[in-house]
Amino acid sequence: MKYLEDLIREKGKILPGDILKVDSFLNHQIDVKVMSEIGKEFASLFKEKAIDKVLTIETSGVAIAQATSLNLDNQPVIYAKKTEHKNISYDCYMCSEKSYTNGNEYIVKVAKSYLNKGENILIIDDFLANGEALNALLSICKQAEVNVVGVGIVIAKMYQPGYERIKKQYGDIEILAKIKSMSTEGTIEFE
Amino acid sequence: MKYLEDLIREKGKILPGDILKVDSFLNHQIDVKVMSEIGKEFASLFKEKAIDKVLTIETSGVAIAQATSLNLDNQPVIYAKKTEHKNISYDCYMCSEKSYTNGNEYIVKVAKSYLNKGENILIIDDFLANGEALNALLSICKQAEVNVVGVGIVIAKMYQPGYERIKKQYGDIEILAKIKSMSTEGTIEFE
Numbered sequence: 001m002k003y004l005e006d007l008i009r010e011k012g013k014i015l016p017g018d019i020l021k022v023d024s025f026l027n028h029q030i031d032v033k034v035m036s037e038i039g040k041e042f043a044s045l046f047k048e049k050a051i052d053k054v055l056t057i058e059t060s061g062v063a064i065a066q067a068t069s070l071n072l073d074n075q076p077v078i079y080a081k082k083t084e085h086k087n088i089s090y091d092c093y094m095c096s097e098k099s100y101t102n103g104n105e106y107i108v109k110v111a112k113s114y115l116n117k118g119e120n121i122l123i124i125d126d127f128l129a130n131g132e133a134l135n136a137l138l139s140i141c142k143q144a145e146v147n148v149v150g151v152g153i154v155i156a157k158m159y160q161p162g163y164e165r166i167k168k169q170y171g172d173i174e175i176l177a178k179i180k181s182m183s184t185e186g187t188i189e190f191e
Numbered sequence: 192m193k194y195l196e197d198l199i200r201e202k203g204k205i206l207p208g209d210i211l212k213v214d215s216f217l218n219h220q221i222d223v224k225v226m227s228e229i230g231k232e233f234a235s236l237f238k239e240k241a242i243d244k245v246l247t248i249e250t251s252g253v254a255i256a257q258a259t260s261l262n263l264d265n266q267p268v269i270y271a272k273k274t275e276h277k278n279i280s281y282d283c284y285m286c287s288e289k290s291y292t293n294g295n296e297y298i299v300k301v302a303k304s305y306l307n308k309g310e311n312i313l314i315i316d317d318f319l320a321n322g323e324a325l326n327a328l329l330s331i332c333k334q335a336e337v338n339v340v341g342v343g344i345v346i347a348k349m350y351q352p353g354y355e356r357i358k359k360q361y362g363d364i365e366i367l368a369k370i371k372s373m374s375t376e377g378t379i380e381f382e
Binding site: 023028029030031032033035058062063066067069070074075077078079081084110111114 | 305
C-alpha cells in the first residue's frame, strides 16, 4: 500500500532497539482518515471471505479493526485483553505473550462467550515483528475452535522471525507495509 | 438516549460490587453499529463546538472516540495510555488514576507532542463512576494548557461521586445513559 509506505517514511521515527514509532497516526494519536483508508484496503483484500467477527488485541488494534469492520459488514469486533496478572479466568481463553516493544510478559485473554465454535474470524493487528501477539491470538482461536479466514497486519518487519513463524501456521496473511530494512539514520526500505 | 438505555437493559449484566458489565457491545466485544449510533449522537451534541482533537483513554474509549470523530470532521483521536509502571517520562503529561473496576492504581500519560497549547479538545469516555479517569484526562488538559470544549460520556452512574466532582470542574458534560440506580437482581433505572 503505497499511501501507507509514504506515510511511514514521512512520519515514522526509528528508535534504538529497532523500534519503529508511528504513534503520530497509528497508535496513541490516531489519524482517523488514515484508519479509514486502512479499513478500506483490508475490506477489499478480504471481501470474498465469509467473516463473522473481527478479532484484534488491545489497544492499538482496536481502531484498525473497527475501521475494517465498518468497510465490511459491520461485523462485531472483539479485542483480546492484555494483563500482567496471571490469575486464571475459567471463562476466558488465554495465552501468554512477550511484548517485543518492552519485553514484558502478558496474558492475552478473550471471554469464551464471544468466540463460538465454527465461527469465521478475521484477525487484524497493527504490527508484526516476532509474532508474539499474533501467535497468542491464533492460539486462542484454536482453543475456541473457530476458523481463521484471514490475518491482516498493517506493518510487518519482514526480516524478523514473526512473518515466517505465522506463515507456517497460517498461510493467508495480508500485510499492507512490508519493511525490508530500516536504520537509525531514518532510512526505511519496503519490499 | 433511549436506544442505548434499552440496549443496556437488554444486554447489561450487573455484577457484585456495583459493576455494570456491558462488554458484549461496548468493550471487549464492540458492536460497530452501536458505536456508530453513539458517534452520531455525540457529533450532534457537540457539532456547534470548534474541535481540534478528540481525547480519550485506553482501551474502551478508543472505538467510541473514533466513531465520534468519524461523525464530526475526522479530527485526530488521541488515547491516553495507562501503565502500572511509575517511570517518569519527561516527554509526557501524566496523572495518577485509581481504577473503580479493579482498584489498581495507574499512571495516565499523553505524549506532550500531541496536545498543543490553545487547542480545542473534546473528551470522550465510556464510563463515569468515581470520575478518576476523567479527572486524570482533565488534569492532563490543564497541564497542556488546552481548552476542553466538551466532555461526552456513554454511561454514568449518577449516584456515585464522579458526576458532581467533574461537573464542578467542568460544566459542559453530556451523558448518553444516566443510571439512577441498579440492583444485583438486574433492575436498572435511568434518569
